[in-house]
Amino acid sequence: MLTSIRPDRDAVVLAVSGLLGGLLLWLLGLHTQGGHPFSAPWAALVPLTVMATAELLRRDAPRTALTVGTLALVADQFTRGSLATVLMFTDVMYAAVLYGTPAAARRLPVATLLITVASTIGFLAWFRKPEALLIGLVIGLVSFIPALTGVSVRSHRAAAESARLAAAQTARLAEMDRTQAVVAERARMARELHDMVANHLSAVAIHSTAALSIDDPETSRNALKVIRENSVEGLAEMRRLIGLLREGGQEEAPAAAPTLAALDTLIEQTNTNGASGGLVCTLEDARDPGAEALPTPVELAAYRIVQESLTNALKHAAPGPVVVRIGRAGELLTVEVTSAFGSRAGPTAPGSGAGLVGMRERVALLGGTFTAGAEPGVDGTKIWRVRAELPVREREMRE
Numbered sequence: 001m002l003t004s005i006r007p008d009r010d011a012v013v014l015a016v017s018g019l020l021g022g023l024l025l026w027l028l029g030l031h032t033q034g035g036h037p038f039s040a041p042w043a044a045l046v047p048l049t050v051m052a053t054a055e056l057l058r059r060d061a062p063r064t065a066l067t068v069g070t071l072a073l074v075a076d077q078f079t080r081g082s083l084a085t086v087l088m089f090t091d092v093m094y095a096a097v098l099y100g101t102p103a104a105a106r107r108l109p110v111a112t113l114l115i116t117v118a119s120t121i122g123f124l125a126w127f128r129k130p131e132a133l134l135i136g137l138v139i140g141l142v143s144f145i146p147a148l149t150g151v152s153v154r155s156h157r158a159a160a161e162s163a164r165l166a167a168a169q170t171a172r173l174a175e176m177d178r179t180q181a182v183v184a185e186r187a188r189m190a191r192e193l194h195d196m197v198a199n200h201l202s203a204v205a206i207h208s209t210a211a212l213s214i215d216d217p218e219t220s221r222n223a224l225k226v227i228r229e230n231s232v233e234g235l236a237e238m239r240r241l242i243g244l245l246r247e248g249g250q251e252e253a254p255a256a257a258p259t260l261a262a263l264d265t266l267i268e269q270t271n272t273n274g275a276s277g278g279l280v281c282t283l284e285d286a287r288d289p290g291a292e293a294l295p296t297p298v299e300l301a302a303y304r305i306v307q308e309s310l311t312n313a314l315k316h317a318a319p320g321p322v323v324v325r326i327g328r329a330g331e332l333l334t335v336e337v338t339s340a341f342g343s344r345a346g347p348t349a350p351g352s353g354a355g356l357v358g359m360r361e362r363v364a365l366l367g368g369t370f371t372a373g374a375e376p377g378v379d380g381t382k383i384w385r386v387r388a389e390l391p392v393r394e395r396e397m398r399e
Contacts, residue, residue, distance in 0.1 A: 006060070007056040007057070007059070007060065008059055008060075010059075011055055011056050011057075011058050011059055011060075012056065014055045014058070014088070014091060015052045015053070015055035015056050015088075016052075018048075018051065018052050018055060018084050018085075018087065018088040018091075019048065019049065019052040019084075021084045021087075022044075022045070022048040022052075022082045022083075022084030022085060023045075023048075025082055025083060025084060026041070026044060026045060026048075026082065029041075030083070032080070032081030032082065032083055032086065033077075033080060033081040040079075041080070043078075043079040043080070044076065044079040044080045044081060044082045044085075046075065046079075047072040047073070047075045047076035047079065047082070047085050048072075048076075048082050048084060048085050050068060050069075050071070050072040050075070051068075051069055051072040051073070051076075051084075051085045051088045051089060051092070052088065053068065054066075054068040054069040054072060054088070054092050055069075055088055055091065055092065058091065058092055058095035058096075058099070059095060059099050062092075062095050062096040062098075062099045062100040062104070063096065063100060063101075063104065065092050065095065065096065066092055066093065066096040066100075069088070069089050069092035069093070070089075072085065072089070073085065073086065073089045073142075086142060089142060090141075090142055090143075090145075090146040091146070093108070093112070093142075093143055093146040093147055093150070094146040094147070094149055094150045095150070096108060096147075096150070097109065097146075097147050097149075097150025097151055097154065098150040098153055098154050105150070105151060105154055108147045108150075109144065109147040109148050109150075109151050112140075112143040112144040112147045113140075113144050115139065115143060115144075116136060116139050116140040116143065116144045117136075119135065119136050119139045120132070120133060120135070120136025120137075120139070120140075121136075123135045123136060124136070187361065190358075191304075191358040191361060191362065201230075201234060203226060203227075203230040203273035203314060204226075204227050204230050204231060204234070208223065208227055222276070223276070226272060226273055229272075230273065258299075258300065258303045258304075258307075259299040259300070259303060260285075260294070260299055260302055260303055260306075260326060262303065263283055263285075263303070263306060263324065263326070264283065266303075266306065266307060266310065267281050267282070267283050267310075267324065270310045270313070270314065270322070273314055274313070274314050274322070277314070277317075277319060278318075278319025278320065279313060279314065279317060279319065279320070279321075279322050279339075280320070280321050280322065281310065281313075281321075281322040281323075281324065282321065282322070282323055282324070283324045283326070284323060284324065284325045284326070285325075285326045285327075286325070286326065286327040286328075287326060287327060287328045288328070291328060294333060294392055295392065295393075297365075297366060298333060298366060298390050298391075298392055301362040301363065301365075301366055301388075301390060302326070302333060302335045302388070302390060304358075304359070304362060305335050305337075305359050305362065305363070305386070305388050306324055306335060306337060308355040308358065308359055309324075309337035309339075309359075309386045310322065310324070310337065311355060312355055312356075312384075312386075313337070313339040313384075316384075317339035317340050317341070317384065318339075318340040318341065319340065320339070320340030321339075321340070322337070322338070322339040322340075323336075323337070323338050323339075324336075324337050325337075325338075328392070331391055331392050331393055332368075332389045332390065332391060332392065333389070333390045333391075333392050334387070334388070334389055334390075335386075335387070335388045335389075335390070336385065336386065336387045336388075337385070337386045338383050338384065338385045338386075339383065339384050340377075340381065340382075340383060340384075341374045341381075341382035341383050341384040356372055359372070359386070359388065360372075363388050363389075363390065366390050366391060367391055368388060368389050368390040368391055369388070369389045370387070370388045370389075371385075371386075371387050371388075372384075372385070372386045372387070373385065
């Protein structure tokens with residue numbers, strides 16, 4: 001509805017400027033033509049005023065503005081004419097292409113080109129003089145060139161809007177990647193922290209409970225000795241992790257990660273911590289000593305799986321053997337830990353189940369397989385088996 005249209009400031013400025021410019025030219029007696037039916041001086045002011053009104057509609061109602069402006073331009077040809085009327089029409093044509101519908105933006109340049117060509121041929125055939133070509137040139141300058149300019153500006157604006165949307169989409173994707181990276185890093189830190197200190201804290205919990213439950217000075221002394229050793233080692237591990245977080249990756253060389261070569265120390269520590277609970281831990285390493293070195297992520301994952309399995313054995317396993325088996329079959333590294341299944345005599349430390357989740361995540365990140373659960377043993381008793389198969393080639397790991 002035209003009653004709801006509120007012209008913007010640019011439209012008002014153009015309309016007022018065109019109207020005042022036309023009035024100035026009229027006062028000076030400057031006209032574009034003469035000898036027409038309506039040659040009275042005031043007659044040229046009518047198309048001028050109508051064209052100024054069309055300028056007010058250039059953005060909100062470009063089709064209406066173009067229709068009114070075209071009628072005003074035609075009417076201007078029957079008067080002495082005003083240059084301001086012609087110039088305002090070129091802006092109305094430009095705005096009709098720029099702010100009109102996509103269909104209008106496609107059709108107007110073609111239509112004005114056809115009108116220009118047809119008018120040139122018609123006037124040339126009518127007057128049969130070369131000067132008739134100037135009429136076609138003027139028509140092209142007034143209609144086709146403004147329409148072509150509007151198409152160019154509209155295309156550039158559409159390209160700029162597409163680029164802006166693409167940049168916004170890229171920014172959103174980058175923010176999503178950053179969020180996912182933060183979540184992944186938090187999960188990695190949680191696994192690392194759990195694996196580093198859970199073994200020591202489990203031993204502390206078990207032996208402190210034993211010291212409180214069993215009223216025997218020698219048992220209490222041994223328990224306190226184990227508690228102190230695990231507390232010191234756990235504190236050292238915690239300080240190392242905090243130090244890595246504070247450094248923020250400033251050093252190029254990362255801190256040395258535990259490898260399978262340190263399993264002997266881990267087995268010895270488990271035997272010390274589990275002696276009071278009747279656990280005897282042994283290591284069976286069936287790998288070829290001359291085999292190529294394993295990638296660091298595989299070494300670290302295998303070590304953490306063994307470490308967490310031994311921690312779970314300290315907390316939950318019944319008295320009996322705990323066997324750690326390491327093997328390699330082709331391109332797979334096999335890690336297996338078995339222990340007696342059942343309610344172990346004596347106090348146990350509470351568990352949250354985070355250990356199995358962390359082991360499963362480590363294996364999944366490397367593209368391996370992981371199983372854990374109770375199954376029948378060779379002597380009819382139940383055993384708890386943890387088994388992981390890890391690819392030893394980095395190209396086979398998941399990104």
